[in-house]
Amino acid sequence: MVNPNNVTERLFRSPSKYVQGPYAIQNAAKYLTPLGKAPLLICDDVVWGIAGKDLVSALEKAAFKVHRAVFGGEATREEVDRISTLARDAASDFVIALGGGKTIDTAKTVAATLGLQVAVLPTTASTDAPCSAIAVLYRPEGVYDCYRLFDSNPAIVLVDTTVVARAPPRFLAAGMGDALATNVEARACRTSTNCAGGLQTEACRAVCERCEEVLFRYGRQAYEANKAGVVTPALEAVVEANTLLSGLGFESGGVAAAHAIHNGMTAIEELHGLLHGEKVAFGTVCQLVLDGVPASELDGYIDFLLSVDLPVTFELLGIPNVKDEELRRVAELACAEGETVWAMDRVINVDIVLGAMKGADAAGRDYMRRKGWKRD
Ligand SMILES: NC(=O)c1ccc[n+]([C@@H]2O[C@H](COP(=O)([O-])OP(=O)(O)OC[C@H]3O[C@@H](n4cnc5c(N)ncnc54)[C@H](O)[C@@H]3O)[C@@H](O)[C@H]2O)c1
């Protein structure tokens, strides 16, 4: 529904503090001190080796007593229950998320379950999950389950760009896919309520536009810096776009068809290996087709996505022979009751969404043919 309750208030929300810079983890104690002294640190084994040990030693030097919970890999209700019990047993006084979007969403839900504050320390710029008061939960088999909306945003988001610059570039690209959706979806939500249940502010519109501008201006350059494992001004700008600008922008701007189609795509098993932002990238092209943007504008988005190796066709998604029945299933899920596709201020039904997906693939193939793009 576009605005079922006739909401008239503008609403903008954000974390209390955002910190970003090279080696920021080394200064974490300074920023986390107001939250407590006995945090539960949630991170998986990969991230533990990359940043967990350094974070714990920085915190222990400042007399924090850190208890670690090993994240199992999927943000599920079961994982939230399991880790909440660990936090209770350890008498943790706040929660730290260290890792990607799934760790972050699990930590936010654990913190909300226990009534604790959460500090989010993303180790990739792969999504805009860090800043929002939202978690996306999945079923153990990886299919989308539900959104959870919380009363508070994370107390602090702290991004160590040295860690992000050394992460696989695919993650930064995926984050750009997620961030590119922000302005496109916010534009479609001008008359609908945002994720916080209010109307868009001017501040939010400015943030969304700036997010897109930074991506077009520095995206490719940042991707190359990430391949070289170095922090540059372009990389800093894109990390901020993916994390802060996109996070503020989607939450207070609203999400629409791109994310609804992403959610539907989680039902295709062959797509389980793709990152959130990679599926959202394709969902964004679908939404632009639904929006009916002029060909020159569509070309600009497709060109950008291809420049950072994001998928714009079924073939690039890894499903060259996808069947109509499977696409219809995606469209049906995207059009489920309560889905964000209903934020679109236009006629929507399963056939229209199915058509937009096939139209996006056709536009992507056409662009690649015209420009002589070849897959590496
Ligand atoms: N809550 C929100 O507002 C919101 C917004 C966008 C996306 N999301 C959610 O985020 C999730 C996707 O997050 P994701 O794409 O980060 O995937 P992910 O959380 O599954 O992380 C992917 C992998 O990255 C690894 N990793 C993390 N940091 C690394 C590093 N520095 N170097 C090497 N490997 C590293 C992790 O070990 C993990 O295996 C989805 O569940 C999506 O729904 C939530």
Ligand SMILES: [Zn+2]
């Ligand atoms: Zn997203």
